Amino acid sequence: MAEQQAGAEDRKPPSDEARSAFSPPEGVEQPAPPEEDAPTSEFALPAGVPEPEPVTEQPASAFAPPSTYSAREAPSALITTAGLPLVRLSKDAPWQDRMRTMLRMPVGERPVPESPQRSDETGPAVPRVLDLTLRIGELLLAGGEGAEDVEAAMFAICRSYGLDRCEPTVTFTLLSITHQPSLVEDPVTANRTVRRRGTDYTRLAAVHRLVTDMTNAEEHDVSLEEAYRRLAEIRRNRHPYPGWVLTTAAGGLAGAASVLVGGGVTVFLVAAAGAILGDRLAWLCAARGLPEFYQFVVAAMPPAAMGVALSLLGWDLRPSAVITGGLFALIPGRALVAAVQDGLTGFYITASARLLEVAYFFVAIVIGVLTVLYGGLQVDAKLNPEGALSPIERPVVQTLASMVLCLTFAVLLQQERSTVWIATVNGGIAWVIYASIAVTAKGSPIMATAVAAGLVGLFGQLLARYRNTSALPYVTAAIGPLLPGSATYFGVLAIAQNHRDVGLASIAKAAALAMAIAIGVNLGSEMSRMFLKAPGAEARRAAKRTRGF
Secondary structure, X not given: OHHHHHHHHHOOOOOOOOOOOOOOOOOOOOOOOOOOOOOOOOOOOOOOOOOOOOOOOOXXXXXXXXXXXXXXXXOOOOOOOOOOOOOOOOOOOOHHHHHHHHHOOOHHHOOOOOOOOOOOOOOOOHHHHHHHHHHHHHXXXXXXXXXXXXXXXXXXXXXXXXXXXEEEEEOOOEEEEEEOOXXXXXXXXXXXXXXXXXXXXXXXXXXXXXXXXXXXXXXXXXXXXXXXXXXXXXXXXXXXXOHHHHHHHHHHHHHHHXXXXXXXXXXXXXXXXXXXXXXXXXXXXXXXXXXXXXXXXXXXXXXXXXXXXXXXXXXXXXXXXXXXXHHHOOOOHHHHHHXXXXXXXXXXHHHHHHHHHHHHHHHHHHHHHHHHHHHHHHOOOOOOHHHHOOOOOOHHHHHHHHHXXXXXXXXXXXXXXXXXXXXXXXXXXXXXXXXXXXXXXXXXXXXXXXXXXXXXXXXXXXXHHHHOOOOHHHXXXXXXXXXXXXXXXXXXHHHHOOXXXXXXXXXXXXXXXXXXXXXXXHHHHHHHOOOOOOOOOOOOOOOOOOOOO
């Protein structure tokens, strides 16, 4: 009886808690239990596929090529944006425009790198090419070229020797360039510090000719050794003008500027004597190793002392014209134009450094002139700015004086003799345009200065592209008659007479005139490229950031 009850309990169906929803029903064959070593990944190889050979482990590196990489079968490293046409640069365009066009392109949109132009298949050593590039860039930057032009030259040199994947970087005192042979190789970087700066446009033109020959391999196959030899000759070449010619030119510049603001023959001679004395004192300070700040302070004192002396002697010879003429020879117009050009082209660090340099020089000039004027006022010197503000209209004399000013300015810049007369004519035309707007038409002096400077930049850039050289020799000397010497002097004089509001307003006007010169020159240079043959299929692009983001 007990056995029958136990069998009935065994046949009793299990409860719902004991039954799983996923268990197979009765009468269905139970599946075999899974093996513990069976793969469960969806990336497992299917049955019948042979196992791959084991790969030996290599040290991990960010620049190590993948195991499946082949240098011969590697795809092109150029990556372009879908839907954008590739730009093909014309060989007929000057190298300055071609390289500047490439620098302003995004890296992914640059043209396919061309094959090296040299006959040697292996090519020169990369460190030597980078060293040559930095040395040439140093000469260009020290000579006053803008940061964008220096980068364009460095980029052109690297591409001419087959180093296509190069990125130059230019700041006020440091040049750097990086070359990466491919996307899987380590980059090579070199840099050079610019410690000394000098003004020699003859050397600058020679460097431009060297870069032009290096980039034009079809006509001039310049090897690396030949480039080094020519660069050494450029460095060894002496200045085209002796020291006494430069000193005489400084006096002639100050004398011509004094005639430009109303002086006569006597004023010309007195202003020239003051500028010559200031130039010699500056050379003496430079020989003793004094910084340029103190050189400007010392150079600004003799012209101001000459004006104070004329006032004390009671001679009615417009002492303000003597002092203004001396200031024309000292105002750093070249550095100001380069600073504004760097700022407008996006090199803000270099532009800030150049503007700070200009500010230091301007403060030095103000300190030198202010010291002498304050001393003259203590001994009752009759310096009357109101009587000097009335200009004397002498169109022919002033036009000739402006041309003499540009001529002497070009000599001070150590220009080649073939470019001196062009800069002289360009400066005379600029003065005629300025006088026509500001004096004859009674227009705004700032607007007149900007228009005249714009035409100077336009003509200078066109002449430079016609001769395939730098635009600085045709532009820098031509802006000499437009420099704000009078506004600077009257501002300093008002401060010395305790009229600080008037003085600061006059100095602010001088700063506005200087900015008008710089912006006008840059705008004229940019406009000139509208008349030149475009180096690519379309005009070069610039960053568009006019919407606040």
